[in-house]
Amino acid sequence: MARKKKQVQVEKKPFTKEDLWIYVKRYWQLYLLLLLPMIYFLVFKYSPMYYILIAFKKYSIVQKVSEMPWAKNHGFEYFLKAFKNKDFINALRNTVFLNLFDIIVGFPVPIIFALLLNELRFKFFKKTVQTVAYMPHFLSWVIIYGLAMQLFSPTNGFVNMLITKLGGEAVHFLDDPNKWVGTYIGLSVWQSFGWNSIIYLAAISGISPELYEAASVDGANRFQKMWHITLPGIRPTIVVLLILALGNVLGSGFDRPYVLQNNLVMKNAEVIATFVYKYGIKGLQFSLTTAVGLFQSIANVIFLLLANWFSRKMGERGIM
Amino acid sequence: MKVEMQNPTVNVSRLKTKVGDWVIVALCVIIMIICLLPMVNLLARSLSSNEYLIRHEVYLLPKGFNTSAYTTVFKDPKYLRSFAWTAFLTLVCTFVSLLMSTLCAYPLIFGQLKGRKIFNVIITITMFFNAGTIPNYLLMQNLKLLDNPLVLIIPGCLSVYNMIILRSFFYGIPDSLREAAEIDGASYWTILWNVYIPLSKPVLATLALFYAVGRWNGYSDALLYMKKEQFYPLQLLIYNILQNVNQIEVTTQEGFSTPGLQESIRAAVVMFSTVPILCIYPGLQKYFIQGVTIGAVKE
Numbered sequence: 103m104a105r106k107k108k109q110v111q112v113e114k115k116p117f118t119k120e121d122l123w124i125y126v127k128r129y130w131q132l133y134l135l136l137l138l139p140m141i142y143f144l145v146f147k148y149s150p151m152y153y154i155l156i157a158f159k160k161y162s163i164v165q166k167v168s169e170m171p172w173a174k175n176h177g178f179e180y181f182l183k184a185f186k187n188k189d190f191i192n193a194l195r196n197t198v199f200l201n202l203f204d205i206i207v208g209f210p211v212p213i214i215f216a217l218l219l220n221e222l223r224f225k226f227f228k229k230t231v232q233t234v235a236y237m238p239h240f241l242s243w244v245i246i247y248g249l250a251m252q253l254f255s256p257t258n259g260f261v262n263m264l265i266t267k268l269g270g271e272a273v274h275f276l277d278d279p280n281k282w283v284g285t286y287i288g289l290s291v292w293q294s295f296g297w298n299s300i301i302y303l304a305a306i307s308g309i310s311p312e313l314y315e316a317a318s319v320d321g322a323n324r325f326q327k328m329w330h331i332t333l334p335g336i337r338p339t340i341v342v343l344l345i346l347a348l349g350n351v352l353g354s355g356f357d358r359p360y361v362l363q364n365n366l367v368m369k370n371a372e373v374i375a376t377f378v379y380k381y382g383i384k385g386l387q388f389s390l391t392t393a394v395g396l397f398q399s400i401a402n403v404i405f406l407l408l409a410n411w412f413s414r415k416m417g418e419r420g421i422m
Numbered sequence: 423m424k425v426e427m428q429n430p431t432v433n434v435s436r437l438k439t440k441v442g443d444w445v446i447v448a449l450c451v452i453i454m455i456i457c458l459l460p461m462v463n464l465l466a467r468s469l470s471s472n473e474y475l476i477r478h479e480v481y482l483l484p485k486g487f488n489t490s491a492y493t494t495v496f497k498d499p500k501y502l503r504s505f506a507w508t509a510f511l512t513l514v515c516t517f518v519s520l521l522m523s524t525l526c527a528y529p530l531i532f533g534q535l536k537g538r539k540i541f542n543v544i545i546t547i548t549m550f551f552n553a554g555t556i557p558n559y560l561l562m563q564n565l566k567l568l569d570n571p572l573v574l575i576i577p578g579c580l581s582v583y584n585m586i587i588l589r590s591f592f593y594g595i596p597d598s599l600r601e602a603a604e605i606d607g608a609s610y611w612t613i614l615w616n617v618y619i620p621l622s623k624p625v626l627a628t629l630a631l632f633y634a635v636g637r638w639n640g641y642s643d644a645l646l647y648m649k650k651e652q653f654y655p656l657q658l659l660i661y662n663i664l665q666n667v668n669q670i671e672v673t674t675q676e677g678f679s680t681p682g683l684q685e686s687i688r689a690a691v692v693m694f695s696t697v698p699i700l701c702i703y704p705g706l707q708k709y710f711i712q713g714v715t716i717g718a719v720k721e
Contacts, residue, residue, distance in 0.1 A: 129532075129610075135614075248689075
């Protein structure tokens with residue numbers, strides 16, 4: 103905020119050639135430093151946008167993009183095809199549902215954990231709990247998949263060994279499509295709740311201690327303080343993170359679904375990112391999958407803007 | 423009347439807090455167990471002998487303690503090679519990424535720099551809009567980066583999120599330090615090197631951790647762009663080991679191969695690959711907490 107004000111105060115003078123020379127002489131070093139990063143952005147983030155044209159053209163491996171013929175239906179042939187493709191519809195549905203489940207189950211957990219940690223009195227113990235809770239965040243999804251296999255295997259997994267020992271029947275956590283969803287969500291919560299609590303803890307530590315003292319004097323108990331001071335204090339943080347999560351409801355990472363899915367659970371496990379990989383990179387249907395990717399990117403931006411607009415309407419601070 | 427009522431309630435609430443404290447400690451212990459249990463189970467399996475694994479008797483403590491799984495893994499040239507290659511790759515990537523992040527963040531803190539707004543817009547757009555998997559793939563193809571080890575370094579060498587953390591930290595360094603150096607006639611390059619970088623060591627350590635973990639744990643770029651097995655990063659190799667062993671286990675269910683050994687090897691492979699990260703991150707806890715917190719308050 104302060105920075106923006108400063109910028110406004112700078113008066114705009116007419117810029118002569120001489121000024122330019124002085125300016126360049128003074129600041130060329132900074133532009134030189136920026137050169138490499140800007141080349142990076144232009145080459146690796148902007149130049150691939152040119153290939154988005156493929157979504158509207160009939161891809162052929164021997165032609166340049168500019169020479170490829172336009173697709174039928176005013177170029178929208180592949181978008182129409184995608185929405186007639188059962189696998190894509192399935193992937194789209196799964197992406198939305200899995201993301202919503204992620205939010206419903208996974209979003210409150212770090213908040214609750216942060217509130218819990220905040221109530222913990224013993225400092226050293228608190229630090230230990232934090233260190234342990236951050237650990238899963240540093241494991242890759244391949245490793246987590248390895249852990250899950252050893253933990254949930256129907257024959258020799260830790261959990262199922264316990265269940266069968268206690269007289270129950272083995273549960274197919276990773277092979278049954280419906281139970282797979284639970285495992286998929288659960289593993290994500292396990293991996294990220296500690297890490298995601300960091301932000302809430304920081305927000306909690308920003309709340310003035312005087313508020314708590316005043317509440318204690320008034321005879322408020324632990325839960326009343328939590329409900330009336332801590333939670334309202336971190337509400338802006340919660341809202342911003344919720345906007346980001348809701349804005350990403352059509353987004354899908356690749357690492358997590360790809361390693362966790364298997365042929366038995368595809369009906370619930372295929373998401374857009376893995377669909378694009380299989381149909382595009384493996385199946386070489388470049389036009390179709392570029393169209394799908396473009397649809398996803400645009401939908402993502404729209405959702406983010408909508409979530410942002412909605413939160414502003416509700417009187418909260420947006421993210422943009 | 424009121425005063426009389428208050429005293430007993432205060433006492434009761436004090437007693438309650440004490441009980442409440444222990445309830446919270448107990449909950450935290452349960453949470454820690456949930457976090458650690460999969461790792462402990464894995465460690466036990468990697469150190470157990472075949473018979474016990476086949477008989478499904480290994481829970482949280484190794485039975486028939488032996489380290490043969492680890493010695494088998496260490497004898498495997500493919501695994502060792504991939505481990506060393508990934509370690510090298512991680513070092514290079516971390517260095518390149520730190521350099522790029524600094525180069526990008528530092529000039530952008532100068533309010534008087536013309537075009538700064540444009541640069542910021544160029545950067546921010548890439549956070550929200552991505553060209554997509556196939557366009558990126560075609561770009562790599564055109565740049566002749568497919569199957570080239572550089573593809574594991576360059577395309578991911580600058581994360582906007584990490585750059586913003588660094589930029590926010592740079593903003594926090596008082597302008598007066600910079601201005602003093604400017605008056606002394608120091609060049610911008612000298613100011614960066616002698617003022618900003620020494621002051622930013624903690625946040626640079628945090629970024630190094632983020633970049634290093636990202637590279638060490640990443641596999642999808644290799645899955646997309648790298649067909650040569652000798653350049654596979656560790657995670658992709660492990661994924662393939664896990665998948666192949668899956669198949670072996672299924673085919674040998676009638677016969678009596680050694681699924682127990684296979685299992686402990688699998689556990690050892692997964693276990694050993696996490697060691698480097700588990701050794702490093704606790705020491706940097708103070709710093710990465712700061713990093714995450716800075717990153718959250720962009721603008």
